[in-house]
Amino acid sequence: MSGSTATTSSTVFSIRCYCGAVTLQANAAPGSFVNCRCGQCRRLSGAAFTSWASFAREAIPLSGNEPLTAFKVSDKVTRHFCRVCGSHVFTFDGRLPKILGVPAGAIEGSSLAPPSAHYFVDHKAAWYDIGVGQPRFGGESGVQPLAS
Numbered sequence: 001m002s003g004s005t006a007t008t009s010s011t012v013f014s015i016r017c018y019c020g021a022v023t024l025q026a027n028a029a030p031g032s033f034v035n036c037r038c039g040q041c042r043r044l045s046g047a048a049f050t051s052w053a054s055f056a057r058e059a060i061p062l063s064g065n066e067p068l069t070a071f072k073v074s075d076k077v078t079r080h081f082c083r084v085c086g087s088h089v090f091t092f093d094g095r096l097p098k099i100l101g102v103p104a105g106a107i108e109g110s111s112l113a114p115p116s117a118h119y120f121v122d123h124k125a126a127w128y129d130i131g132v133g134q135p136r137f138g139g140e141s142g143v144q145p146l147a148s
């Protein structure tokens, strides 16, 4: 590491629960950012979708002392919530062990680019019109390319 770097390209995203008891720093931009419209994400968010920023796990250092409560939703997927205010802070999926999925609502600031795709479009809420402009994915897996 050079000590005299005047310009740095390392992007820092702050991930924070509502009450502030959990504050994490991502030292790199998310590898992907999508809106997932599956039934689980709709129920998780209470909205038409959850916006997921997928960060490399190593980009978000965890001390292990964060006041988080883990909730195992399946044998592979564990969601982590602030123990104080209940905010969903990140989800770990054992099928993608190098990734942490962060609900974008917990990311501070405005440096995140807009989501690049819609997943699980076949499962979308009937009352929400996606509109045009972003690639759509669906089918049984939720991530097969669909015609827009």
Ligand SMILES: [Zn+2]
Pocket (backbone or CB within 6 Å): 017, 018, 019, 020, 021, 022, 082, 083, 084, 085, 086, 087
């Ligand atoms: Zn909190």
Ligand SMILES: [Zn+2]
Pocket (backbone or CB within 6 Å): 036, 037, 038, 039, 040, 041, 042, 120
């Ligand atoms: Zn989903």
